[in-house]
Amino acid sequence: MGLELALSTLLSPIVLFFVLGLFAALMRSQMSVPQDFAKGLAIYLMMAIGLKGGVAMSKTPVTSEMIGVFIFATALSFALPFFAYLCLRKFSKLSRVDAAATAGHYGSISIVTFVAATQAVIFSGYTSAGYLVAVAAIMETPAIISALYLAQRGFKKEGKVVGSERGEVAREVLLNASVVVLVGALLIGLIVGEDGMKTVEPFFVTPFQGVLCLFLLDMGLSAGRGLRQGWRELDFGSLSFGIYMPVLAAVFTGIVCGYGMGLNVGDLTIMMVLGASASYIAVPAAMRLALPKAQPSIYLTLSLGVTFPFNLTVGIPLYIFIAQMIAG
Amino acid sequence: MGLELALSTLLSPIVLFFVLGLFAALMRSQMSVPQDFAKGLAIYLMMAIGLKGGVAMSKTPVTSEMIGVFIFATALSFALPFFAYLCLRKFSKLSRVDAAATAGHYGSISIVTFVAATQAVIFSGYTSAGYLVAVAAIMETPAIISALYLAQRGFKKEGKVVGSERGEVAREVLLNASVVVLVGALLIGLIVGEDGMKTVEPFFVTPFQGVLCLFLLDMGLSAGRGLRQGWRELDFGSLSFGIYMPVLAAVFTGIVCGYGMGLNVGDLTIMMVLGASASYIAVPAAMRLALPKAQPSIYLTLSLGVTFPFNLTVGIPLYIFIAQMIAG
Amino acid sequence: MGLELALSTLLSPIVLFFVLGLFAALMRSQMSVPQDFAKGLAIYLMMAIGLKGGVAMSKTPVTSEMIGVFIFATALSFALPFFAYLCLRKFSKLSRVDAAATAGHYGSISIVTFVAATQAVIFSGYTSAGYLVAVAAIMETPAIISALYLAQRGFKKEGKVVGSERGEVAREVLLNASVVVLVGALLIGLIVGEDGMKTVEPFFVTPFQGVLCLFLLDMGLSAGRGLRQGWRELDFGSLSFGIYMPVLAAVFTGIVCGYGMGLNVGDLTIMMVLGASASYIAVPAAMRLALPKAQPSIYLTLSLGVTFPFNLTVGIPLYIFIAQMIAG
Amino acid sequence: MDMHPKKRLELIIETPAQKRAERVLTDVGVTGYTVVPAMAGYGGHSRWRRGMDISSSRDMVVILSIMDEEKLIKAIEVLGSLLGDHIGVVSVSDVSVVRKDIF
Amino acid sequence: MDMHPKKRLELIIETPAQKRAERVLTDVGVTGYTVVPAMAGYGGHSRWRRGMDISSSRDMVVILSIMDEEKLIKAIEVLGSLLGDHIGVVSVSDVSVVRKDIF
Amino acid sequence: MDMHPKKRLELIIETPAQKRAERVLTDVGVTGYTVVPAMAGYGGHSRWRRGMDISSSRDMVVILSIMDEEKLIKAIEVLGSLLGDHIGVVSVSDVSVVRKDIF
Numbered sequence A, B, C: 001m002g003l004e005l006a007l008s009t010l011l012s013p014i015v016l017f018f019v020l021g022l023f024a025a026l027m028r029s030q031m032s033v034p035q036d037f038a039k040g041l042a043i044y045l046m047m048a049i050g051l052k053g054g055v056a057m058s059k060t061p062v063t064s065e066m067i068g069v070f071i072f073a074t075a076l077s078f079a080l081p082f083f084a085y086l087c088l089r090k091f092s093k094l095s096r097v098d099a100a101a102t103a104g105h106y107g108s109i110s111i112v113t114f115v116a117a118t119q120a121v122i123f124s125g126y127t128s129a130g131y132l133v134a135v136a137a138i139m140e141t142p143a144i145i146s147a148l149y150l151a152q153r154g155f156k157k158e159g160k161v162v163g164s165e166r167g168e169v170a171r172e173v174l175l176n177a178s179v180v181v182l183v184g185a186l187l188i189g190l191i192v193g194e195d196g197m198k199t200v201e202p203f204f205v206t207p208f209q210g211v212l213c214l215f216l217l218d219m220g221l222s223a224g225r226g227l228r229q230g231w232r233e234l235d236f237g238s239l240s241f242g243i244y245m246p247v248l249a250a251v252f253t254g255i256v257c258g259y260g261m262g263l264n265v266g267d268l269t270i271m272m273v274l275g276a277s278a279s280y281i282a283v284p285a286a287m288r289l290a291l292p293k294a295q296p297s298i299y300l301t302l303s304l305g306v307t308f309p310f311n312l313t314v315g316i317p318l319y320i321f322i323a324q325m326i327a328g
Numbered sequence D, E, F: 001m002d003m004h005p006k007k008r009l010e011l012i013i014e015t016p017a018q019k020r021a022e023r024v025l026t027d028v029g030v031t032g033y034t035v036v037p038a039m040a041g042y043g044g045h046s047r048w049r050r051g052m053d054i055s056s057s058r059d060m061v062v063i064l065s066i067m068d069e070e071k072l073i074k075a076i077e078v079l080g081s082l083l084g085d086h087i088g089v090v091s092v093s094d095v096s097v098v099r100k101d102i103f
């Protein structure tokens, strides 16, 4: 057991297809997965994750552990951006607004990293609880509020942005596709339970890992292209942030949830991954609306080009290893 | 048995994902299923339906009951628009051309409603015959001819529309995607039979219900957005038409096919659903070409925003219940 | 056995859906498979083919037969364009540059024809080796170099095309989507082996044939539309080339690989199909960059409108029959 | 390089009528046109977005065609009556083109 | 058929700000506009392509609107300050339209 | 708000040559351009539709770029020779822009 096993997740088809995409993009191949097709797959993945989580939850009662995790996760999503902001302002040359926008990404989560971690946990012989899907959904958004606070603090409150509408950012944040589909599918899974799930299992469960391969090929292409374009705009301070930030967040989460709340190895790994992963779908869209002055080439390169590949390849095995140290 | 069982179809994953989409659209969520992806799924669904129908038909001889149903269905699709037109002119303020265009939609059918009804019928412990797929395909188009007749009656025959081409509407009507794919797949199912079907079953049969969930999520979004935009243009007379028209059509079909032709509960339900459902793909496209003066916001809102959700949630259980009364 | 069995592959769902698409396009139906969806399916197919080939290769050692086939295939892809060019210049009125561009297509391969042939081989009770996927990938590109040589020979070397970039054509050729995905998935299949494959089998293996039906429906539409538009620009000499060229290439390949290298019936059929099939994805894109003066309506109509349908319907059964004669 | 004055016709029209508009243009004898998909729009107090309407019957396209004045006059005449029935906007502007022979 | 002089506003703007721009136009009272998706672009020394950014937050759209001069002046005024925050390009040209009543 | 006269170049060109055209524009030093996908077209007596050709090698795009007259002259010169090899249409019109500094 231990590091070896954790590292062997690196040779799963999922990770290998990600690497293929990354490689193709860095070699400047013109290949691409059509965007509409990839977005369709993303919706499929979120429906499948939500359903499975909901069905799992329908079989277990609500425990105090669960409630503790929910509260901690919400607090974590609010708090991480403050820490990230401090690091970025101290150790990189990012402006205040760029640092705030980037920080917001690291309080939120990446659902694909979550899924890959769930697979790796199973592959390593552990299991993770169904309700963690709900935790992931909860962590999507609080970070956005912290980022807005950080960006506006100390400025004279500027006038309303022209053309903006009341509640626009809030709606974008609370009703974005991932939240709606994840929470909706979770509720549906809760309602229909194991019996209802049977009819849709051949679509949502059996082929799930295969679809993930196709999706990660596309993610590899996106990450590689983002990296090739954006890395020039980043100094060493911000590039290294993309690596040390997830590790610090994971370790902090691991200590609190492991020693403090007594989660088992599987659940602990997933919580660490949620802390460590950074958003590249929900938060960038919200930032373009709320903080148009922040530069997407900075926060997208860091989150999609640096942190996502790091987590997928090095991070997840590392977090499994740490979780084994703490709770194994 | 009875109403309860029928109502329990309401809690199937299919209906719940539709409701999720409807809810997201009404809450003005920005989420969407990419249109190209949804259209790809629609083609998949029609291929699967056609194949299954064809294979089922390949196992049974042609009966006189079958021929009777074909003839009745054709007549029904021709006749329903006349009845719908009368209702709309009497009880709503729609203009002649809007009433005619809307009426055309109610003579034709909705293939998704058909599929959902087939699932609900199986779920309730009944079966329906394979040849009903062919009946659905037949009912797609006669209603369009009736609508054109209704719209042009009494007007001075106007000159040819500029740029229009002989046979343009006919080709649009007879060779639209649903008719081509449904009838084509039905014939292929007939030719390859059960043996040929085996090779493609893991794609077209096993995951079918799951794909339907994803598709209905999209339909829910479409219906919700249609409703939110269009309902202001409709008076009470036309809005209520979207509810009473399908019920009347279903009851009429039920009486003729049940008492008159002696169909069993499953087949009877499907026929009632074909009578009750309204087109939102083939007919609107034909109407834009043939009756450009009719307003799509009227007929699409009624058919997609009112009648489709009504049939999917309240209608199908109700029709199963009535079919049980008549033939159970 | 023999011709009958070979011909019975004509009634497989795959071929029938292709014919349906062809028919719909020739009848001028407006139906279409959304392009983004079809491209997504194409990537799926290539991943599945590559994975299966790689897993198969992971189970067998490298033999001298294999190496012989690799060398022959490379040579064949280089050589076929020269032969094709000679035929076109002698028996058709195509200009030098059109003949060269067209010739390039026939040295390369069609991956869909390859897949359909693999299915037909299995259906006829034979098997084919996994490494033939690698052979297919190898044959994609050498033909492009021959075509460029043929087109430029005898011209004064023209100046650089404005806006072109060094290595642009080479990158397009070597890193196009089919090569990247095929070779990448093959390597991944080699690495993960049978065990790793199990997790993704329900997505990449079981539903494969069904997905192929959907894809071939789209190919039928493309081929039919290409044919309807392009055939007027072709004389008898070039139209007949679309039929006799694949047959001659197949027979030549069959003689060399059958009598000379002793391949079994399954492998021999696949090699003949690779010789006979013509590219319609990688090569046209390269030709538009490198030989913009050549007319796509000529080479696409021949490759997609004439040779592809011919191979899929008449060709594959014929090549199986010949392979049985030679090696049966 | 010398430039030649031409007219640029821009026709915003709903998808179901696209073919009719294309036929009008080829009947008039234009040497070419290009169709661009619209993804959203607003007019007459209602708003649409591609993908909102599952039948695509309310999607719009933008048709661009560059031609000389003479053909333009004919095209405008016929398009006017086509637009009598369909939703759409026609506008014309002055442009210069590089290669005069192909128009 | 007689033609009427109008202004054609062409606004190239990033997707997240699309709705704001649309609101500016309707607030000013234009009778319509049409949005066309851009698939790639270059500006300020950086290049983007649709599909490169999985969040679509850097995709651009082109908004066309035909209006009379009076509304144009108002629209330009407000768009200027909208563009202060967002990436985008505004340009205006002269066009003639067929049906004057609908603008 | 005062407006500044500029030139709007509209280049309709086939996808495989898109990159070359983009390079020409950046070499000339334009400050930006935007690419819009075309979905259908007609020219030289043949018709195409996106999706008809599975290799996409006949798809067209529309490239818009706003620049000053000086750069336009250079761009036109080079584009002329690029178009010698490829299918395409170049047209130029007069526009006014809001922010003169970014062009």
Ligand SMILES: Nc1ncnc2c1ncn2[C@@H]1O[C@H](COP(=O)(O)O)[C@@H](O)[C@H]1O
Binding pocket: D012, D038, D040, D041, D042, D043, D044, D045, D046, D047, D048, D060, D087, D088, D089, E030, E031, E032, E033, E034, E035, E064, E065, E066, E067, E103
């Ligand atoms: N003034 C305008 N400028 C640009 N596009 C317009 C204009 N008016 C209408 N449109 C387009 O035409 C469609 C139908 O407009 P309407 O006929 O006013 O309902 C709209 O959705 C827009 O796409």
Ligand SMILES: Nc1ncnc2c1ncn2[C@@H]1O[C@H](COP(=O)(O)O)[C@@H](O)[C@H]1O
Binding pocket: E012, E038, E040, E041, E042, E043, E044, E045, E046, E047, E048, E060, E087, E088, E089, F030, F031, F032, F033, F034, F035, F064, F065, F066, F067, F103
């Ligand atoms: N001169 C221009 N002409 C056309 N489009 C432009 C121009 N400048 C910028 N753009 C578009 O606006 C986007 C952002 O440009 P920028 O604000 O310069 O970074 C580019 O990616 C282009 O799509």
Ligand SMILES: Nc1ncnc2c1ncn2[C@@H]1O[C@H](COP(=O)(O)O)[C@@H](O)[C@H]1O
Binding pocket: D030, D031, D032, D033, D034, D035, D064, D065, D066, D067, D103, F012, F038, F040, F041, F042, F043, F044, F045, F046, F047, F048, F060, F087, F088, F089
């Ligand atoms: N006069 C024109 N106006 C607008 N687009 C054109 C024109 N001529 C050609 N095109 C476009 O350029 C493509 C190739 O035209 P051609 O070079 O004439 O075959 C056509 O399919 C159209 O998309």
Ligand code: NA
Binding pocket: A080, A105, A106, A107, A108, A109, A249, A274, A275, A276, A277, A278
């Ligand atoms: Na995080």
Ligand code: NA
Binding pocket: B080, B105, B106, B107, B108, B109, B249, B274, B275, B276, B277, B278
């Ligand atoms: Na009906």
Ligand code: NA
Binding pocket: C080, C105, C106, C107, C108, C109, C249, C274, C275, C276, C277, C278
């Ligand atoms: Na070949």
